[in-house]
Amino acid sequence: KQEVTQIPAALSVPEGENLVLNCSFTDSAIYNLQWFRQDPGKGLTSLLLIQSSQREQTSGRLNASLDKSSGRSTLYIAASQPGDSATYLCAVTGNQFYFGTGTSLTVIP
Amino acid sequence: SQTIHQWPATLVQPVGSPLSLECTVEGTSNPNLYWYRQAAGRGLQLLFYSVGIGQISSEVPQNLSASRPQDRQFILSSKKLLLSDSGFYLCAWRYAGAYGYTFGSGTRLTVV
Numbered sequence: 001k002q003e004v005t006q007i008p009a010a011l012s013v014p015e016g017e018n019l020v021l022n023c024s025f026t027d028s029a030i031y032n033l034q035w036f037r038q039d040p041g042k043g044l045t046s047l048l049l050i051q052s053s054q055r056e057q058t059s060g061r062l063n064a065s066l067d068k069s070s071g072r073s074t075l076y077i078a079a080s081q082p083g084d085s086a087t088y089l090c091a092v093t094g095n096q097f098y099f100g101t102g103t104s105l106t107v108i109p
Numbered sequence: 110s111q112t113i114h115q116w117p118a119t120l121v122q123p124v125g126s127p128l129s130l131e132c133t134v135e136g137t138s139n140p141n142l143y144w145y146r147q148a149a150g151r152g153l154q155l156l157f158y159s160v161g162i163g164q165i166s167s168e169v170p171q172n173l174s175a176s177r178p179q180d181r182q183f184i185l186s187s188k189k190l191l192l193s194d195s196g197f198y199l200c201a202w203r204y205a206g207a208y209g210y211t212f213g214s215g216t217r218l219t220v221v
Binding site (some may be wrong): 036049 | 152
């Protein structure tokens with residue numbers, strides 16, 4: 001069974017800092033990996049989708065990488081802002097869809 | 110463009126009462142539809158998914174049921190709510206294959 005782990009569970013950084021969130025998965029037989037953002041009490045907003053054949057995707061200040069062979073993905077956030085504070089979830093799609101438990105990010109003004 | 114609607118946003122129901130949460134998708138046809146629950150401090154748990162009208166797969170045994178009466182409508186129901194049914198319920202859709210998921214805004218259910 002696929003297991004998706006996100007480290008750290010919580011992260012607090014000063015505004016302007018670049019940061020990396022990590023996601024690891026145990027079964028490399030995936031179709032894609034998706035990063036989501038969830039604000040408190042809200043639904044999930046898709047940030048980036050990386051197909052299994054791709055190595056990275058970029059959107060604005062966000063860059064997500066995928067290394068299937070090592071079972072890892074990273075979400076890089078450049079020049080963090082207080083508005084980036086949220087919980088970030090990664091999810092992998094294989095035979096089923098598996099979520100990580102998320103990283104709670106706080107960007108301090 | 111495709112949009113997904115979920116309602117109500119919040120709901121407080123007494124134990125033993127029935128439940129009906131509705132999710133509709135616009136701008137697409139024959140989507141795969143999903144119901145997830147997010148309990149406080151826990152990750153997302155897949156409850157039901159549907160690949161077509163009238164086709165429902167259940168991931169975990171529970172007090173809930175799902176139905177898909179129309180192509181773009183997915184309903185989560187219960188005949189008698191339990192306290193343990195409290196949580197944040199999310200509907201999602203995607204196309205079959207290697208496509209990403211789009212989530213609704215969620216329903217916060219509190220059973221009292």
